Amino acid sequence: MALSDIKPAERNESGIALAVQILKQRFGDNFSTGEALRRQHAHSTTYIPAQLPDGVVFAESADDVQQAVQICADNKVPIVPFGTGTSLEGHVNAPAGGISIDVSRMNRVIEVHAEDLDCTVEPGITRKQLNEYLRDTGLFFPIDPGADASLGGMAATRASGTNAVRYGTMRDNVISLDVVLPNGRKITTAKRARKSSAGYDLTRLIVGSEGTLGVITSLTLRLQGIPQAISAGVCPFPTLDAAANAVIMTIQMGIPVARIELVNELQMKAIVEYSKLDLPISPCLFVEFHGSDAGVKEQAETFGEIAAELGSSGFIWSTREEERLKLWQARHDAYWACIALRPGAKAVATDVCVPISRLADCIAETEVDIEEAGLVAPIVGHAGDGNFHVSVLVDDTNPKEIEALENFVERLNTRALAMGGTCTGEHGIGQGKMKFLEMELGGALDVMRAVKRAIDPDNIMNPGKIVRL
Incomplete structure (x- = not known):
């Protein structure tokens, strides 16, 4: 979605003012209208500008949530649920203002x-x-x-x-x-x-x-x-296509792999440099197997045979916990590793998901697109599901770079949809992917709107997300 499409909605000023007054009386110190806190609750790990709520309720029980919602409902004030704020598509923004209900203290x-x-x-x-x-x-x-x-x-x-x-x-x-x-x-x-x-x-x-x-x-x-045994490892390939085909063969052969993560060469370079790993800089698969001692050994060996058939230079695997944890920590730190590729830039993550038979084609075309667009954008994917992520490094204060980012994201989503895929495998729609959801599902959105209107006739529950009413 273009920034120009994301605009503040009409505010219910009188309702918000009354709700804020009542919430202050009901929740005391567990309610805040401080700007810094409100900004934190509109924070989103994306380039979409923050749209602040008018107040934040720190709920400590289900009764707290129920009372806060009732106060907002009585005054037709928007409600934005908030957990830890790790969403990626503007989910916690408050385009019409309203109240953020923070449930982080409900952690029992x-x-x-x-x-x-x-x-x-x-x-x-x-x-x-x-x-x-x-x-x-x-x-x-x-x-x-x-x-x-x-x-x-x-x-x-x-x-x-x-x-x-x-x-x-x-x-x-x-x-x-x-x-x-x-x-x-x-x-x-x-x-x-x-x-x-x-x-x-x-x-x-x-x-x-x-x-x-x-x-x-x-x-x-x-x-x-918890599995009796876990084995994990990393497997380099000569090309991204070979790595993607190894994923397809592994899934089609029914090997019960627990994790199979694909990283392209640029992402692997970032991971190796950031996490100080002694691994080849080439397209790689990070894999993990769960089961019995004999089972994980057999699974790892079978996967190694598939990888060798596709030109892998060797599957390095281990059952030692400290080695596995180091490997997966490096994978989970991929976001921070990306940022180190272009200091000062912001990593804007986006994802799509396609049938695994089209995974190699979709990633290959995406890599060509990235190069032609002149972007710095590593790729990492939950390859066993056909889901992959692109982290585009941009200066989010530069309108030309934001335009290039938005054009790339539109091509990426159009490509995935043309291959029978979806505009998001796990990031969700929020504000950022509403346009692509409409491209993906068309008339089915009318059913979603009907459900939304039936349950939320005043459109106060996280309005401006998923579908437009």
Whole structure:
């Protein structure tokens, strides 16, 4: 979306003023109208300008959320749910002002049912905090988007990440949600049963709705047993096409790979230099296998045979925890490694997802596009899902560079859609990809609008995101 398309919406000045007054009385020190704090809650890791809320409520319980929503609903004031602020497409901006409801203090584990492999948590807890809590149970929550995001935010944006090829996305791992609707009513979307045929799937409706239908106040999540053995490694290839084809063959052969991440040559250069790794600077796959000792050994060896057939110079793998952690930390630090390629520039991350059979074609055409546009833009991808990310390094104060960025993003999304893909595999729509969602789904957006109007007739819940009303 072009910057010119992102404009402030009409504000309800009298309603906002009254809501701010009531919220101050109700929440005291847990409510703030300070500019620095409001700016922090409009922060978005993108080039889209910040649009500040008029106040921030720090909710500490579901009752706090419900009361804050009710006050806003009574005065027809916009509500913007906020977790940790790691979203990438302007999700937490407040184009019509209003109130940001920060749930970061709602970070408790409510209960763990180890025998059922599930747990219930508050929305502000992060994935790292949850896994630290679960460590002694022998269980873990597998969804790893890289950033230490809040689990409520991860559900709201239908996050996934490096483990999705084996464990799925948030869509597959959320069993039930407690949600406060725009009218202040709280509902539970499902019970804890592993499956159900009872009515509309409201859980999946809320997962991925980006805060436009309600505020999540608790989540019941699927857990996994910590594998007996884990092996991980990195595998260099002579070309990006060879690396992408190795991914396709690995998936098609049914090898139960847990992670398979693709990085192009420029991204690998950045990672090697930033994390001080002794690895070749060429297109590479980062891979990980989970299972028994014998199972992960067999999987790694089979993958190594595929890689060798496609010209790899050698698959370097290990089961030692410290070596695995060092490797994946380097992968997770790819964003910071990118920035080091052009000091002073901002890394604007965007993503698309295509059927894995088209992954090699889409990345190859994208690399040519980057070169012809004169951009510095490393590529990294959750290749097992056909999802890849481009981090474009730009001076966001330079209108010409922003124009070049926007033109590139439009070509990238058009390319992915033409290949049967989607405009976003995991970043979500927010403000930044509304145009491409319309290109992708066309008339289906009318159904989304009908759902939005039915649940949020006053359009107060995170307005100006996903679809225009």
